[in-house]
Amino acid sequence: MEQTLIILKPDAVQRRLIGKILQRFEDKGLRIAAMKFMRISRPLAERHYEVHKGKPFYPGLIEYITSGPVIVMVLAGPQIVAVTRKMMGKTFGFEAEPGTIRGDFGISRTLNLVHGSDAPETAQKEISLYFSKDEMVEFAMCDEPWSIQKENV
Ligand code: ATP
Ligand code: MG
Helix, strand or coil, X not given: CCEEEEEECHHHHHCCCHHHHHHHHHHHCCEEEEEEEECCCHHHXXXXXXXXXXXXXXXXXXXXXXXXXXXXXXXXXXXXXXXXXXXXCCCCCCCCCECXXXXXXXXXXXXXXXXXXXXXXXXXXXXXXXXXXXXXXXXXXXXXXXXXXXXXX
C-alpha cells in the first residue's frame, strides 16, 4: 500500500494540536505504519529540505523545523500522498481552504503545522531519513475489509 511521511511540526506540538490533527487522519481510515516523537537535528532538517536550499525562506524554515519537538509518522493507504496533501490544504494558512488542517488551525506562511510528502517517490526518500526498516510496523487494521476496496489498494 502507498506510504507517506507526515510531520506534526513544532507549532502543532506547542499548540497542543497533536490529538486533533491525528484524529483527522484516523477518521479518514488511514493506517499508521511508524511513529515517533523527536527533535529534528539541523543536519537532518537540511537533508529533508535540501530542495529549498538557497531560497529566501530557507534559513527561517530550518530554524522553525528544529525549534522544538515534532511527531513524525508514516501513514499508509490508497492514494495516501494525494489524500493527505488534500487534507493538509495549501502551504500557507491564509490560503488553505477551511476544512483542511492548515485552513482550520493556522494563518501563517512558515508555521503551517504539518508536513506531508509531495509524491510517492519523495515519500520513500523522506521515510528513509527518519525510520529504519525495523521501526516500520507491518500489520492490517481490523476494519480494512470494510473501509478499503481491494481494487483501490
Ligand atoms: P511541506 O514540504 O512542509 O509539507 P509544502 O510542500 O506545502 O510544505 P513547500 O513548498 O515544500 O511546501 O515548502 C516547505 C515549507 O517551507 C512550507 O511548509 C513552509 O513551512 C515553508 N515555506 C514555503 N514557502 C515559503 C515562503 N514563501 N515563505 C516562508 N515560508 C515558506
Ligand atoms: Mg514540500
